[in-house]
Amino acid sequence: MTSDAPTRPQLRLFLASPRGFCAGVDRAIQIVERAIEKFGAPVYVRHEIVHNRHVVDRLKALGAIFIEELDEAPDDRPVVFSAHGVPKSVPAEAKSRQMIYLDATCPLVSKVHVEAQKHFDNQREIVLIGHAGHPEVVGTMGQLPEGTVTLIEDIEDARTWQPKDASNVAFLTQTTLSVDDTADMVALLKQRFPTIAAPHKEDICYATTNRQDAVKMLAEASDLILVVGSRNSSNSVRLKEVGLKAGAKAAYLIDDASGLEWSWFEGVQTIGLTAGASAPEDLVQGVIDAISGHFDLTIEELVEARETVTFKLPRLLTTA
The missing domain is CATH 3.40.1010.20 (4-hydroxy-3-methylbut-2-enyl diphosphate reductase, catalytic domain)
Structure with a gap:
């Protein structure tokens, strides 16, 4: 007995490793979560804690209020400074107002x-x-x-x-x-300037370097590269650019599975998938699930490096 169900086209998906959250992003998100647990809602966050809409929306639901300048926060509620860092004037102002503040700078x-x-x-x-x-x-x-x-x-x-x-x-x-x-x-x-003073160790962080090297591996193996990340995320935008420069025929930056255009897949047999350092892994899985609904998918991980870095949380959150 033969099946009348149409066979789905085959597609090979290469998954970049490492991808997604880096240690600095993971720490910054934990700082907001722990601050809400310790001090209750609301906790104010100056600027998006990391550049990802999904992360920001989830933290809003927990009780975070995102602001652009410190004068938008009341004196009596904790404030968190984003992973990107702030000018010295910002903690100075928080001190002068006797605010509780947590610095989530990477x-x-x-x-x-x-x-x-x-x-x-x-x-x-x-x-x-x-x-x-x-x-x-x-x-x-x-x-x-x-x-x-x-x-x-x-x-x-x-x-x-x-x-x-x-x-x-x-x-x-x-x-x-x-x-x-x-x-x-x-x-x-x-x-x-032959005598120019350079950083003792490269300023571009290990996670940025590893993710860009992994995307170069994807570019060699894939007809199409997808980068999960927000458009205001510098490292995510760079991943798309690096993929194209490394020889990918096409590369797209998408927030999540809803950003997929099936026309991109025409004539494509191999696809590379990665995520910027501020993009959660569940968004990557959502993209894989969406693609597997249209194709007979085989998945292979391309490992460029293994990351074991972790950063400590501020003492204010680890003491009773």
């Missing part, structure tokens, strides 16, 4: 802040490679007096920047940039 971003202060103390002219207006860039530049740090956004900026003293300069980078694009700018700065 420790790898805090490392860049410390480097910035050291260069300033050594009277170096500082350039920051990054994207104008990104909260991490605003926070890093806000560690020092206004006008102290010059922002470099592209290779042309790196080519034209003119310091007052070319023998006493330093550079920093945003942690979520394209490793390859940043390398080109750094190489040019080092060529122009």
Whole structure:
């Protein structure tokens, strides 16, 4: 007896590893959750804790109120600073108002802040490679007096920047940039200023680097790459760009399974799937479930690295 059910087309899916949450994002989300448990709702959060709509909406449902500036929060409720970091003026204001505040800045971003202060103390002219207006860039530049740090956004900026003293300069980078694009700018700065002070260890974080390397593996194996992440997430946008640059015929950034367009799959036999560092794993699973509803799916994990990094929570949340 033969079945009349149509056979679904076969599709091979390569799943990037690592993908999704990094240690800094995981810590930041836990800080908001624990603060709500300890202090009750509402807890105010200055800026989106991480750049993902689903994460923000879930925390709102638990009792988080997201604000852009500290003056939107009352003095008598706790406030959390986002994983991207804040200018020094923000905790200073919170202290002056005697607020309870928790700093969820990723420790790898805090490392860049410390480097910035050291260069300033050594009277170096500082350039920051990054994207104008990104909260991490605003926070890093806000560690020092206004006008102290010059922002470099592209290779042309790196080519034209003119310091007052070319023998006493330093550079920093945003942690979520394209490793390859940043390398080109750094190489040019080092060529122009051979004595430029560089970070002791790469500013671009391990999680960004690992996810971009994993996407390069996907690009070699896949006709199409899907990146789960929000459009305001720098590291998610970079993953799409890196995939295309590495040779993928097409790459799309989607918030979740609802962003899938089935026309993308025409003529596609292999697909690569990853997620930005602020995207939860359940969204990745939702995409897999949606695709498996249309295709006979075989899944293979491509492992670029295994991540074991964890960051401690603030003492205020771990003491009674």
